[in-house]
Amino acid sequence: MLKLTSFIFIVSLLVANDQVHHFAKNQECKSCHSQIYNEFEGSMHTHSIPQKDPIHNAVWSKHPHNQKEQRYACGKCHTPAANNLDKMKTKGKKALPDVTNVTHTDGISCAYCHRIERIEKHKISNINIIATQEKNYFGTRKEHAKSPFHKISTNENRLMENGNVCIGCHSHKANKFGLNVCSTNIANEMDGANCVSCHMLQVKGSVSDMTQRKTHAFHGFAGSHFHSDMLQKYVNISLLREIDDFVVNIDNQTSHALLLHPLRVGILKVSVNRGGKKIQLKDEVFVRVIGHNGKPAMPWKASTTLRDTMIKANEKRSVKYDFALQKGDSVEVVLGWYLVNPNAAKKLNLQNEKIATDFVEFKKERFEF
Ligand code: HEC
Numbered sequence: 001m002l003k004l005t006s007f008i009f010i011v012s013l014l015v016a017n018d019q020v021h022h023f024a025k026n027q028e029c030k031s032c033h034s035q036i037y038n039e040f041e042g043s044m045h046t047h048s049i050p051q052k053d054p055i056h057n058a059v060w061s062k063h064p065h066n067q068k069e070q071r072y073a074c075g076k077c078h079t080p081a082a083n084n085l086d087k088m089k090t091k092g093k094k095a096l097p098d099v100t101n102v103t104h105t106d107g108i109s110c111a112y113c114h115r116i117e118r119i120e121k122h123k124i125s126n127i128n129i130i131a132t133q134e135k136n137y138f139g140t141r142k143e144h145a146k147s148p149f150h151k152i153s154t155n156e157n158r159l160m161e162n163g164n165v166c167i168g169c170h171s172h173k174a175n176k177f178g179l180n181v182c183s184t185n186i187a188n189e190m191d192g193a194n195c196v197s198c199h200m201l202q203v204k205g206s207v208s209d210m211t212q213r214k215t216h217a218f219h220g221f222a223g224s225h226f227h228s229d230m231l232q233k234y235v236n237i238s239l240l241r242e243i244d245d246f247v248v249n250i251d252n253q254t255s256h257a258l259l260l261h262p263l264r265v266g267i268l269k270v271s272v273n274r275g276g277k278k279i280q281l282k283d284e285v286f287v288r289v290i291g292h293n294g295k296p297a298m299p300w301k302a303s304t305t306l307r308d309t310m311i312k313a314n315e316k317r318s319v320k321y322d323f324a325l326q327k328g329d330s331v332e333v334v335l336g337w338y339l340v341n342p343n344a345a346k347k348l349n350l351q352n353e354k355i356a357t358d359f360v361e362f363k364k365e366r367f368e369f
């Protein structure tokens with residue numbers, strides 16, 4: 001009997017070890033990678049828990065895992081370096097996001113991402129397989145200086161370089177109805193461009209404080225919350241004037257839809273300035289509304305896509321305006337978004353949160369005639 005219990009004990013220890021890894025803290029990278037560290041601290045990857053993101057907090061407060069189970073299963077992607085991730089993922093256990101726990105506030109931490117060895121593909125969502133060696137980080141440089149703190153290696157499958165390191169969390173997320181609530185459509189990659197080359201551009205400043213290099217990969221992760229100006233060049237706007245009308249063309253040269261999260265709503269605002277007077281034309285709206293029984297619903301309750309007018313990967317969208325332009329007219333075109341669809345903002349009690357209600361101006365063009 002004693003033998004059997006100790007056997008079970010050892011087996012469960014092994015299983016636990018397989019799930020919980022220990023990761024160096026972000027703070028431990030700061031002294032030698034100060035610039036990368038500072039960029040990273042301002043990114044959504046360190047604002048990934050409800051306490052650091054009002055939008056996440058509003059959604060999480062309504063989620064059944066919070067209300068009924070008090071278990072943050074979202075940690076799989078939002079706090080993957082959590083020291084109690086096994087509890088977060090286990091039914092019947094309780095584990096909430098905790099702002100006093102640094103393994104939670106570190107978010108998608110430096111050491112976590114740099115230890116992703118390979119990605120296991122699954123239907124609901126993929127799984128990141130973490131290298132067991134603790135202080136060995138995967139990088140992409142052909143030659144690098146020696147680090148006194150850690151080893152550096154290149155993963156065999158080159159996933160740090162080709163962007164596949166991101167798809168363990170970003171590829172797709174399906175709910176219990178099998179509805180894909182959020183997807184980046186990675187099958188449609190552009191030649192020479194991927195998640196890393198677009199979202200982590202080379203910027204001025206050294207890779208480490210111990211070496212002098214001209215540039216490093218930007219770690220502020222340009223996206224819909226921060227630094228969207230860095231991504232402007234992947235979306236082109238042009239205007240075609242016809243006799244009785246005109247057409248605005250949006251050329252999305254991105255390998256995924258313009259916006260991915262179902263809370264977002266993109267808007268094209270067009271106005272004509274004629275003789276000092278501004279004539280505002282009708283807004284064009286780009287959304288993917290998910291829902292159930294014909295009504296919009298939260299991601300865990302939605303069984304289908306009700307409406308999808310979002311600009312797709314590599315799509316060239318033409319929007320026609322029945323308005324005859326004259327000589328001397330000037331047309332202003334603004335493409336932007338609300339992080340939270342104003343229709344959902346009220347339901348989520350976010351109507352007074354600036355981050356949710358501000359219109360983000362992504363790209364503005366002016367055309368003179
Ligand atoms: C499979 C990985 C994965 C899981 C599991 C996951 N998320 Fe996310 N979540 C993401 C990614 C990736 C983004 C960024 C998507 C984007 O910006 O398009 C995100 C973004 C969000 C946002 C938008 C935040 C903002 O500021 O706009 C909310 C809200 C959110 N998640 C809530 C949750 C909740 C609640 C859970 C758990 C019930 C959860 N997520 C589970 C990957 C995941």
Ligand code: HEC
Pocket residue numbers: 024025026028029030031032033110111114137138139140141143144145146147148149150152207208210211212213
């Ligand atoms: C004591 C200093 C020191 C500390 C602390 C440190 N590093 Fe480094 N790291 C270096 C040096 C030096 C290099 C080489 C830089 C170069 O080649 O220009 C480097 C390079 C890297 C690389 C680049 C790999 C490539 O492509 O060549 C990664 C990734 C990395 N470090 C991750 C981390 C992470 C994550 C942490 C914190 C957990 C950390 N480092 C902490 C000194 C340090």
Ligand code: HEC
Pocket residue numbers: 044045047048049053056076077078080108113163165166167168169170195196199200221222223224225226
């Ligand atoms: C362990 C999971 C995980 C991995 C790996 C991961 N991300 Fe994320 N990412 C997230 C989550 C979760 C969010 C949403 C955080 C939030 O909004 O609360 C996010 C948000 C983002 C955003 C949105 C930023 C914004 O301003 O809205 C971008 C861009 C992004 N990630 C790019 C990347 C890239 C590029 C990689 C690969 C180098 C990557 N991510 C790897 C989980 C991950």
Ligand code: HEC
Pocket residue numbers: 026029030033036037038040045108109110111113114139140141160161165196200207208215216217219
């Ligand atoms: C979401 C994943 C992710 C996170 C989190 C992350 N990195 Fe990186 N990091 C990458 C990728 C991918 C590259 C390779 C970029 C390239 O080749 O252009 C990289 C490159 C680097 C490099 C080499 C830079 C260069 O230009 O060669 C260093 C050093 C580094 N990271 C350190 C860190 C530190 C320190 C943190 C936390 C403060 C961190 N990383 C957080 C994905 C990540």
Ligand code: HEC
Pocket residue numbers: 163166167170184185186190193194195196198199222223224225227228229231232234235253254255256258259260261264
């Ligand atoms: C050709 C460049 C390009 C490539 C490749 C690319 N993106 Fe993007 N990404 C963009 C642009 C442009 C936007 C929209 C502008 C913005 O959000 O600032 C965007 C937006 C996003 C957002 C925010 C969406 C939202 O709804 O909040 C996330 C998350 C993201 N990308 C992740 C990824 C991941 C992961 C990959 C790789 C699988 C990837 N991107 C590949 C250019 C690119």
